[in-house]
Amino acid sequence: MTTSLERRRFLKSVAAAGVILPGMSMFGAAMAANDTLELGDAQNFDFDALINRARTMATKDYVAPIAPDPEIVGKIDYDTHGKLHYKRDHSPFADGSGTYPMTFFHLGMYFAKPVHMYLLEDGAAREVVYRPDYFDMPEDSIARKLSDNSGFAGFRLHENLERDDWKTQDWAAFLGASYFRAIGDEGQYGLSARGITVNTATSVPEEFPDFREFYIEPAKSAEDPVTIYALLDGPSITGAYKFLLYRGKGVTMDIEKHLFIRKDIERLGIAPLTSMFWYSEQNKSFRFDWRPEVHDSDGLELWTGSGERIWRQLNNPEVIRASAFGDHTPRGFGLMQRDREVSHYLDGVRYHRRPSLWVEPLEDWNKGAVQLIEIPTDDEIHDNIASFWVPDEPAKAGNSYQFKYRLYWQAENPFPVEKLAKVTATRMGRGGEPGTNRPKDEIKFSVEFEGDILGTLEYGEFPEVIVSTSRGEIVRTKIEPIMDTRIWRAAFDLKATGTDPVDLRMYLKLDDAPLSETWMFQHLPGLTNQQQG
Structure with a gap:
């Protein structure tokens, strides 16, 4: 019997000889030709099946992901993790089978849960098998002791292959629980989005559901999207997600998600955004810091279903504050960075170039509220601001939801205030x-x-x-x-x-x-x- 490893080696040798087997796509041939990237066997994949998996999982007890070799992963601290660099010659799609190459993040103390990564085309998915030699790492790094196929912490998408700097420049990243982020048209990362929030700032502890699996289909051209499917799992909720990522003016993401409630949830946050606000001109004290302002976002902007445009200046309160802006069929909301004057920051980390993030519902969201959570902070290292949509309907066990929306990562609101100051x-x-x-x-x-x-x-x-x-x-x-x-x-x-x-x-x-x-x-x-x- 031919083993799966022998089959992979056979495919690699065939592709290296320039032969395309019947039923084998150019993408499959290109991936097989990478003699250092180990792929699992092909599996059938479609989004409906992923949705059904999430629905079935919600009827069963939650099983938390287990970090492989926890005694090793627990010692990969911030400094150690920073020395683990994915080798660009192992990058999926860097051979031209896609427009935007992809690299992976290594597991570590702060990203200990493994995420399974699959490369996808024409309904066939192949898992990328983790190996330590995918990464540049010091000879004495404890990460070398991790077992094969331990998994990855996340991934990021790099710039177009046609750019000379693609190996050093990336434009979207998924890392940690259900967090993800992208650069804006100013070429700078800043605030983050999340797949979901569960019980943020409530009477019960907050949960952080995880993206457990990613299925990535490359963009064939710069005009096409990178398509990403994801399976989410947490103690109180499961979900199946579809992302269409477009690299244009900044980054635009179309998101479709199907959610299934496993346990009652006190506060379910849809299209959540997370950011940092320490101080600005309205609450600056000379005792805080030498810089005039420090924030990734300075306000929450809303476009209500009735057409009103609202600007809510952010605060850094003394205790956690929750504000709700009731609405019906909202047109959009976002955490925005309006102040673009470099002299207002005087900082090498380019706060003046951080992206704003606008949420546009692509269907009727009915009744609910945009909620704003403001958490005290005494430093810029903490994300202390969150905003999301909360439906009026209580999130009870057995409920299911479907939402479609678009995220705009760019400097300005894609729907500027017309004829209003x-x-x-x-x-x-x-x-x-x-x-x-x-x-x-x-x-x-x-x-x-x-x-x-x-x-x-x-x-x-x-x-x-x-x-x-x-x-x-x-x-x-x-x-x-x-x-x-x-x-x-x-x-x-x-x-x-x-x-x-x-x-x-x-x-x-x-x-x-x-x-x-x-x-x-x-x-x-x-x-x-x-x-x-």
């Missing part, structure tokens, strides 16, 4: 006016709006400031243009006692027509200006 800065300071006895119980808010529509105002014509508060009193509201700019500044003082959060809302209008998007902010009066953030 947008918020460009939020600032805070002492209440009152210069040269007066400043009241100690008032905080001044100064919000800057910019847009072509403000330039159409007649000389002496001023917009009306519409501002409201969930509690307390608004005093001394005013608006003025900032000389030699296209910016108008709307300011007001808030007088509020106590320590409970204050939700503020403001927009500009002229006659009965809005001139701006809606600015929203959650003020935390329990903190002083020097402490906020």
